[in-house]
Amino acid sequence: MVDQLPQFIQQVFNGLSLGAVYALIAIGYTMVYGIIGMINFAHGEIYMIGAYAGMVALAVIGVNGSLPLALVILLMLLVAGIVTAAYGYAIEKIAYAPVRAGHRLAPLITAIGMSIFLQNWVAIGQGSRDIAVPEVLPGSVQFTLTGSTFLVTLSYSRLLIIAVTVATMLLLALYIQRSRLGRASRACSQDLHMASLLGIDTGRVISFTFVVGAVLAAIGGVLIALTVGKLNPFIGFVVGLKAFTAAVLGGIGSIPGAMLGGVLLGLAETLTAAYVSSEYKDIVAFALLILVLVVRPTGLLGRPDVEKV
Numbered sequence: 001m002v003d004q005l006p007q008f009i010q011q012v013f014n015g016l017s018l019g020a021v022y023a024l025i026a027i028g029y030t031m032v033y034g035i036i037g038m039i040n041f042a043h044g045e046i047y048m049i050g051a052y053a054g055m056v057a058l059a060v061i062g063v064n065g066s067l068p069l070a071l072v073i074l075l076m077l078l079v080a081g082i083v084t085a086a087y088g089y090a091i092e093k094i095a096y097a098p099v100r101a102g103h104r105l106a107p108l109i110t111a112i113g114m115s116i117f118l119q120n121w122v123a124i125g126q127g128s129r130d131i132a133v134p135e136v137l138p139g140s141v142q143f144t145l146t147g148s149t150f151l152v153t154l155s156y157s158r159l160l161i162i163a164v165t166v167a168t169m170l171l172l173a174l175y176i177q178r179s180r181l182g183r184a185s186r187a188c189s190q191d192l193h194m195a196s197l198l199g200i201d202t203g204r205v206i207s208f209t210f211v212v213g214a215v216l217a218a219i220g221g222v223l224i225a226l227t228v229g230k231l232n233p234f235i236g237f238v239v240g241l242k243a244f245t246a247a248v249l250g251g252i253g254s255i256p257g258a259m260l261g262g263v264l265l266g267l268a269e270t271l272t273a274a275y276v277s278s279e280y281k282d283i284v285a286f287a288l289l290i291l292v293l294v295v296r297p298t299g300l301l302g303r304p305d306v307e308k309v
Contacts, residue, residue: 006150011274012267017158017227019266020165024220025243026250026258027172028213034189034253035209036100041111042091043217044240045118046084048233050218051225052126053083055133073136073160073226080218087118088214092207115237122233130230137226157227168219169259172212176255181208189253245289251302260300264288 025047032040057079061072095114099106140155176182181204187195188205196202224239225231242265250261265285272284292300 006145006148006152007274009145010150010152011270013152013154013158015267015270016263017161017266018270019246019263020161021220021224021239021262022243022246022265023259023262024165024168024216025240026247026262027255028217029244029247030250030252030255030258031185031209031213033247034255035185035192036096036206038096038100038104038107039111039244040091040096040210040213041108041240041244042095042114042118043213044236044238044243045115045122046087046091046214046236047217047221047239047243048236049087049118049122049221050080050084050214051221051231051235052122052233053218054080054222055131055225055231058134058136069136076222077164077219080222081215084214084218085211088210089207091214092210096206096210097203115240119233119237126233128233130232133225133229133231135229155227157223161223161227164219164223168216172216172255175212181205185209242285245286248299249289249292251299254299254301257299257301264300 025043028043028046029039032038032043054076057076058072061067061075067075091111091114095110096107099110137156137160140153141159142151142153144151176186184195184200184205185208187198187200188202192202195205243262246261246265247258248261249265250257250259265288268285268288269281272278272281276284296302
């Protein structure tokens with residue numbers, strides 16, 4: 001009984017770090033849907049490509065102490081962001097822009113095709129087997145509560161995930177509220193056609209939305225790769241599906257909803273794996289989604305669509 005609270009604290013910490021990654025990826029889904037009403041099902045592969053780009057950068061830089069550790073991680077995130085920004089832009093131009101005005105199934109089919117293409121593209125170039133990721137940020141903060149023998153371990157890599165995610169969310173909020181493109185994005189999310197009539201370059205806004213979402217996914221990919229310690233070309237599918245679940249859970253189209261959904265999904269998975277069984281974590285996560293959608297179809301923070309006439 002004495003060790004139950006420390007164990008709970010440990011699992012909540014693990015869940016928050018996992019949920020932070022889901023939130024970073026989910027924001028990409030919700031931003032694209034909020035503007036053009038479509039789901040980018042190739043977004044999970046962008047997360048995977050970001051992780052690979054970060055690891056390639058790490059291999060080039062090396063971890064031999066010649067550069068400060070903070071600079072090494074920053075360069076990894078920067079390289080991953082640049083690479084995935086290019087991929088995000090290309091996906092929008094190749095898989096979405098040509099079919100945006102067509103049948104609503106067309107972008108869905110092209111996105112799935114792009115997802116499969118990117119999986120195999122990376123598998124051919126990097127191999128399909130798991131690769132080990134060097135331990136860049138070893139160590140942890142450890143403590144025990146009074147009267148308990150359980151050692152709570154807060155690893156530096158998971159603390160980094162939470163810290164970088166919080167900083168990224170703050171920067172995203174500033175971008176949306178203060179920048180010209182951010183205000184244009186909000187206008188497009190309200191009424192894309194009207195925004196175009198008011199002189200906003202909606203094509204530029206849509207492309208930049210894909211780029212921003214790709215960079216956020218890349219940050220999550222690099223951070224989780226450093227934490228988990230392994231990588232393969234197929235990690236994007238499952239994580240992308242769960243991040244999409246988080247976006248729907250929080251309310252697709254709502255950025256705060258994507259953040260909340262990611263955290264709740266991460267906590268649900270971690271607590272289920274700890275207190276029930278790891279085999280049931282996916283069942284509980286998707287059951288939570290079904291429950292929320294039955295009770296509140298728009299998600300926790302989503303708003304009903306208003307038909308414009």
